[in-house]
Amino acid sequence: xxxxxxxxxxxxxxxxxxxxxxxxxxxxxxxxxxxxxxxxxxxxxxxxxxxxxxxxxxxxxxxxxxxxxxxxxxxxxxxxxxxxxxxxxxxxxxxxxxxxxxxxxxxxxxxxxxxxxxxxxxxxxxxxxxxxxxxxxxxxxxxxxxxxxxxxxxxxxxxxxxxxxxxxxxxxxxxxxxxxxxxxxxxxxxxxxxxxxxxxxxxxxxxxxxxxxxxxxxxxxxxxxxxxxxxxxxxxxxxxxxxxxxxxxxxxxxxxxxxxxxxxxxxxxxxxxxxxxxxxxxxxxxxxxxxxxxxxxxxxxxxxxxxxxxxxxxxxxxxxxxxxxxxxxxxxxxxxxxxxxxxxxxxxxxxxxxxxxxxxxxxxxxxxxxxxxxxxxxxxxxxxxxxxxxxxxxxxxxxxx
Numbered sequence: 490x491x492x493x494x495x496x497x498x499x500x501x502x503x504x505x506x507x508x509x510x511x512x513x514x515x516x517x518x519x520x521x522x523x524x525x526x527x528x529x530x531x532x533x534x535x536x537x538x539x540x541x542x543x544x545x546x547x548x549x550x551x552x553x554x555x556x557x558x559x560x561x562x563x564x565x566x567x568x569x570x571x572x573x574x575x576x577x578x579x580x581x582x583x584x585x586x587x588x589x590x591x592x593x594x595x596x597x598x599x600x601x602x603x604x605x606x607x608x609x610x611x612x613x614x615x616x617x618x619x620x621x622x623x624x625x626x627x628x629x630x631x632x633x634x635x636x637x638x639x640x641x642x643x644x645x646x647x648x649x650x651x652x653x654x655x656x657x658x659x660x661x662x663x664x665x666x667x668x669x670x671x672x673x674x675x676x677x678x679x680x681x682x683x684x685x686x687x688x689x690x691x692x693x694x695x696x697x698x699x700x701x702x703x704x705x706x707x708x709x710x711x712x713x714x715x716x717x718x719x720x721x722x723x724x725x726x727x728x729x730x731x732x733x734x735x736x737x738x739x740x741x742x743x744x745x746x747x748x749x750x751x752x753x754x755x756x757x758x759x760x761x762x763x764x765x766x767x768x769x770x771x772x773x774x775x776x777x778x779x780x781x782x783x784x785x786x787x788x789x790x791x792x793x794x795x796x797x798x799x800x801x802x803x804x805x806x807x808x809x810x811x812x813x814x815x816x817x818x819x820x821x822x823x824x825x826x827x828x829x830x831x832x833x834x835x836x837x838x839x840x841x842x843x844x845x846x847x848x849x850x851x852x853x854x855x856x857x858x859x860x861x862x863x864x865x866x867x868x869x870x871x872x873x874x875x876x877x878x879x880x881x882x883x884x885x886x887x888x889x890x
Contacts, residue, residue, distance in 0.1 A: 493632055493647070495524050496792045497622055501597075502528075504620045505569075510589055510596040514603055515624025516728040516754055517669050520647045521599045522573070524624070528597065531559050531568035536577040549581050553588065560593045568594045576600040589618045604726035623728075623791040625784075626755050630877050637857070637873060641777045642767055644757025658757070659767070666761040670729065685712050689720045693730065694763035697753040698780040700746060700803070721751060729754055731787060736800040736813050736820070741845060746803040752783055775827040778873075779811050782825045782855050785876050786812055808838035814879065820849040821879060829857040836868045843867055853879050 501511050501524075515521050532555060536542045545551060559568040570588075575581065575598045588594050598619065600606065626645040634640040643649055643658050646665075652658045670690060688710050696706070701721070703714040710717070724730035733750040753759035756777060760767075769777070783799065790797040797816050803809035814821040822842045826835050831854050839852035852868040855876055862870040871878060 492523065492527075493627065495520060495624075495631060496628070497624065498524060498527060500792070500794060501622065505595060508595070510585075510619045511598065512619045512621040513597060513599045513624055514621065514728060515599075515601065517601050518646050518648045518665065519624045519626050519754075521601075521624050523647070525571055525573075525597050525599060528569060528571070530571045530597070531563075531594075532556070533571040533573065535573040536581075537574050542577050545578050545581055549578070549584050552581060552584050556588050556594050567592065569597070570594045571597045571599070573599050574601060576602050576605040579605050582606075586618060602727045604723065622794070625788040625791055628788040628792075629785055629874065630789075633874065637778075638774070641756055641774060641781055642760060642769075644755040644759075646755055646757065649757055659761075662757045662761045665758060670758070670762055682712075685710055685716075686720060689717065690724075690762055691764055693721065693724060693751065694753055694759045695765075697730070697751060697759050697763075698776060698783065700748045700750055702748070724751070729758075733783070734798075734800055736802045736815065739845065742804050742807075744805055746805060746809075750801060752780055752787065754784075756781060756784070771827065778827045779825040782823065782873070782876065783812055786814065786823070786879075789877075790814075802842060808841045810838055810842050813842075818848055820846050822846075822849055822852045823879065824852070824854045826854060826856045829859075831856050831858065831862070831864060831870045833864070836864050839868050840865065855879075 497513075501513070504511055513521055513525070534541065534545070534552070536545065556568065556570055559570075572581065572585070582598075585596055585598070589596065596619070627647060627650060628645075632645060632650060634645075639655070643655065643662070649658050649661055652661060689706070689712075692706060692709060703717045706717045707714040721730065721732075725732055730751040730753050733752060735746050735749065737745045737747055739745055753762070759780075760777075765773075786799045790799055795816070797814065800813040800815050801809070801811060802813050802822070810822045811825045812823040814823065820842075822839050824836065824839050828835065835856075836852065836854055839854065843849050843852055850867065854864065854868065854870045855873055856870055858870050858872050860872065861875065861878070864870050
């Protein structure tokens with residue numbers, strides 16, 4: 490599979506021009522290694538091999554000597570050092586901070602988990618010294634989809650999309666879920682009961698995209714609701730799920746939902762973790778389609794990095810909107826319907842939202858129409874493959890997002 494351009498590359502290069510170092514976090518097989526290979530480096534250390542990891546755990550200052558030797562041999566520029574899976578040797582970050590502070594090198598630090606980097610008072614998160622980026626599976630703009638159902642079922646991990654056979658993709662996704670989610674995530678979680686966590690993982694995947702009810706899940710699994718909350722934090726730290734907060738600001742509504750949603754980072758991984766097959770009902774595919782759009786919005790927000798947040802809006806006694814793009818308090822509501830013939834009834838909640846929030850100028854219904862349609866004065870239907878119109882610049886150069 491030839492290299493597919495990743496939009497994060499420009500932002501990382503811009504960060505280096507500013508003299509900053511980079512922390513690149515993303516789940517396994519999202520393409521971090523391929524991306525960092527695009528940068529000419531002076532030293533690359535992977536902490537995946539046990540012997541290398543143990544060497545630096547015992548002698549973290551070994552890195553100091555190696556980098557200082559490279560810096561002494563350089564004239565006019567700092568060496569670029571890449572440390573892969575840095576969360577496996579968190580003590581190395583103290584050495585990295587010292588080298589950055591003394592201007593000895595620039596770094597790319599990659600990791601597939603933020604959990605060990607956040608645990609304990611002694612962990613050094615390099616505040617103000619690195620710029621953090623989130624690496625996702627391919628977005629539609631990076632790797633356009635020819636078949637919507639295929640993308641909904643098999644996701645968009647680079648290693649999966651490169652496999653021609655759907656049967657082989659299924660086998661690879663099963664392996665990913667077994668070896669990564671069930672083994673590595675469990676091991677890092679240090680949970681007492683692996684059976685409870687396995688059951689939670691299946692239910693969390695099934696509930697992806699829905700409003701979380703911790704007490705309901707706790708009753709189904711037989712653990713406390715605080716344990717369920719801790720399990721979700723594990724998925725979040727391991728970059729498997731992302732928390733989506735609701736929009737709760739309203740001058741007229743007092744019962745807006747305050748509970749959160751979680752989205753699994755990839756739809757193929759979600760389906761295998763939920764132990765679902767490939768023959769799903771239309772209602773199930775509609776829910777997955779809604780998650781697909783939410784993930785595209787998140788991926789664009791991660792790439793742009795301009796304080797953009799993705800939310801949702803729900804009044805338990807009334808209307809709800811699937812996704813809200815929140816850019817400094819300016820809202821863009823987005824509904825998602827698995828239909829090719831949208832009507833006025835499909836946008837009634839968008840109209841309610843637009844009437845209640847004056848900073849919201851336009852609303853969009855993402856669906857299966859073949860071309861963009863104007864459904865009302867301020868609401869447009871968009872084909873799913875043209876969702877970039879609400880993610881960036883539209884065809885006429887209007888900045889919508």
